[in-house]
Amino acid sequence: MSDQRIRQAMRSTEEATKALARAYANQVARWSTDLTEQLMINMNEAGKFSPIVRRSRYLDGLIKTMSPQLLEGTHGLLLQAGSFSIGELSALPGAGDVARPSLLALENVAAANYQTLLGDMAHVTTVLKKSLKVEIEALFVSPKSMYLSSKILAARSHLTVAQAKTIINTSMAAVQRDVHQAAFSAMPDKKAMGIYMGPDDAVTRPFCEVLVNRVIKQEYFSKLKNDQKGASSFVRNGGGWNCRHRLMPITASYAKRNKLIPINIRTVDKANSAAKASR
Amino acid sequence: MNMKSSTDTEQLEMFRRELDDKIKGALVAIASDAIVDLRRRVEAGKGLKDEQMEPYTKAYAKFRESKGRKSKPRTLTFTGTMLGAIHVADVEKRGAKWVAVVGLADARSKKLALYNQKRTPWFGWSPSNKKEIKQSTRDHMTDVFGG
Numbered sequence: 001m002s003d004q005r006i007r008q009a010m011r012s013t014e015e016a017t018k019a020l021a022r023a024y025a026n027q028v029a030r031w032s033t034d035l036t037e038q039l040m041i042n043m044n045e046a047g048k049f050s051p052i053v054r055r056s057r058y059l060d061g062l063i064k065t066m067s068p069q070l071l072e073g074t075h076g077l078l079l080q081a082g083s084f085s086i087g088e089l090s091a092l093p094g095a096g097d098v099a100r101p102s103l104l105a106l107e108n109v110a111a112a113n114y115q116t117l118l119g120d121m122a123h124v125t126t127v128l129k130k131s132l133k134v135e136i137e138a139l140f141v142s143p144k145s146m147y148l149s150s151k152i153l154a155a156r157s158h159l160t161v162a163q164a165k166t167i168i169n170t171s172m173a174a175v176q177r178d179v180h181q182a183a184f185s186a187m188p189d190k191k192a193m194g195i196y197m198g199p200d201d202a203v204t205r206p207f208c209e210v211l212v213n214r215v216i217k218q219e220y221f222s223k224l225k226n227d228q229k230g231a232s233s234f235v236r237n238g239g240g241w242n243c244r245h246r247l248m249p250i251t252a253s254y255a256k257r258n259k260l261i262p263i264n265i266r267t268v269d270k271a272n273s274a275a276k277a278s279r
Numbered sequence: 280m281n282m283k284s285s286t287d288t289e290q291l292e293m294f295r296r297e298l299d300d301k302i303k304g305a306l307v308a309i310a311s312d313a314i315v316d317l318r319r320r321v322e323a324g325k326g327l328k329d330e331q332m333e334p335y336t337k338a339y340a341k342f343r344e345s346k347g348r349k350s351k352p353r354t355l356t357f358t359g360t361m362l363g364a365i366h367v368a369d370v371e372k373r374g375a376k377w378v379a380v381v382g383l384a385d386a387r388s389k390k391l392a393l394y395n396q397k398r399t400p401w402f403g404w405s406p407s408n409k410k411e412i413k414q415s416t417r418d419h420m421t422d423v424f425g426g
Contacts, residue, residue, distance in 0.1 A: 006353060068327045146387070172385065176363045179384050183311050183367050188304035188422070197318050198363075201345035244359025254312040255420045257411075 025270045028124075030069050032148075038062055059133060063125050068123055071114075078110040166242050174236045177246060181235065184218070192218045193252065193262060196238075198245030206274035208239040215255050215262040216247065223268050227275040230254050239275075298423075302377055303370050305332070305419040309412065310367040310379040316411045318362055324352025327400040329407050355395055364388035 039062070042050045052058050093266025146168065153164035184192050196211040198204075204212065207226050216224070221235050238245045255262065326332040332353040335343065340350035346355060356362055361383070368382035383389045396402050404412060 169360070173363060176366070176384055178361070179366045183307055186304060186307040186367075186370075187311065188301070188308055188419075195315055195334060197315070197322070198359050199322075199348065199354065201347060201349045242358075244356065244363075246359065246363040248315050248318065249311045250315050251308045251312055251415075251419070254315065254411075254415060257414065 023072065023171050027073070028070065034069065035062065035066055038066070038138055047189065049183065057243055059129060063129055067121065067125055070125075071118065074117060075110060075114055078113045114167050170237065170241050170243070173238070173246070175236070175241060177236055180246060180249060187249055187251065191252065193250060193255065194218070194221075194247040195250050195255075195260065196245055197248050198238075198243075201279075205239045205243070206278045207271050208245050210242065210267060210271040211239075212245060213265070214267065215250065215260045220265070220268050221247075223265075223272075225272045225275060227272075227279055290363050299372065301423045305423050306379040307367055308372045308419050309415045310370070310381055312415045313408060313412050314365050314367070316408050317402075317404070318365065319399050320408060321362065322356065322403055324354055325405070327403050327405050329405045332401065350378055353399065355401060361388045361391045361395075363384060364392075378386045 039049075039053060042053045044050065063264045146165065149168055150161045150164040152161065153168065154161045159167070180194075184194070191195075191216055195215050196208070196213065198208070198212060200212045202208060211224075224234040226232060226234055226237065226243075228237065231237035231240045231243075237243060237249065238247065250260075254260075320329070326330055334340070334351055335353055343350045343357070346357075364384040365381065366384050367379060368384075369378075369380040371378055371380075383392055392402055
């Protein structure tokens with residue numbers, strides 16, 4: 001009989017806890033909706049946020065102002081749940097001798113739980129603030145930052161963030177090279193030439209190292225092989241994935257004035273061999 | 280009489296178009312040479328007054344070295360995207376003048392360029408760049424109009 005009562009008391013306590021969790025979840029959902037509405041006030045007809053939304057101070061202030069709403073009525077809920085379970089326990093045999101639930105004791109239990117909840121809320125608002133910032137940045141920044149673009153691409157594919165970054169870098173560089181190609185075709189010089197510009201440092205590929213700051217005649221463009229799978233076109237990809245070099249169009253008169261001697265076929269072979277050797 | 284006048288106008292119009300094309304091509308060439316000259320200056324660590332740009336901060340220099348990049352001089356190159364974005368944006372006739380516009384191809388590079396410009400002015404034509412542009416203009420315009 002006593003076991004049955006204990007089980008019943010446990011069940012009731014469990015149900016009371018579930019009801020409390022449900023009520024609280026509804027409260028958090030209402031709060032999130034209110035927060036979003038507050039943010040939407042700063043959105044114009046074109047669907048763009050005003051610059052103030054991006055300020056950390058604004059978002060911090062908004063969450064700080066609205067946070068008390070999260071705890072509204074929770075004290076009552078805790079008190080109600082506590083009262084219910086302690087009331088159930090009082091039905092147990094000898095409970096009167098073990099514990100006499102007073103209003104003060106009930107208040108203390110509720111207050112302790114309220115403090116715990118407050119601590120949890122600080123964590124919830126911090127996480128929410130961070131995700132809100134990312135969302136706002138994504139809506140606001142045009143174009144997106146490299147980090148954000150990489151993160152979005154990685155999230156939408158099976159790539160890692162580093163792989164996504166390589167793809168974005170390489171694609172952007174390819175677009176820039178296309179733009180330079182347009183200048184090549186618009187130049188009056190019949191024999192177009194380019195200068196291979198970019199850094200020469202510890203991470204420069206051997207292929208690029210041979211060509212950097214050298215003048216290359218157009219007839220050699222197709223002969224240069226960087227040996228990079230998926231980014232093998234010298235004109236579009238330079239030295240390959242993540243290549244930081246650009247083939248900038250120049251005129252023969254500029255090269256002559258600045259004593260820049262165009263490379264010959266031997267240098268082309270040297271670059272190609274370097275690319276092969278470094279694989 | 281009228282027919283002759285019409286042929287003259289057509290020939291004049293054709294000549295004008297040919298000349299415009301030649302000038303346009305020459306301006307693309309001048310601007311392209313100017314961009315290369317600007318990049319060569321920046322890659323040598325020189326600013327808008329042909330002066331040596333101030334060095335990177337110690338922390339950033341250390342970061343660059345850890346990523347295999349050179350820490351001096353200040354070359355404004357890490358991924359190569361910003362300097363690679365400089366291009367001949369437009370060549371157009373504005374009234375009696377011909378204008379070549381040199382700019383940055385994408386918004387991210389523009390943002391970065393502006394940030395660097397505030398720190399150490401680099402974008403634009405330094406005295407040595409201007410000298411080169413003058414020489415280049417002389418050469419290419421001689422080709423167009425004959426010298």
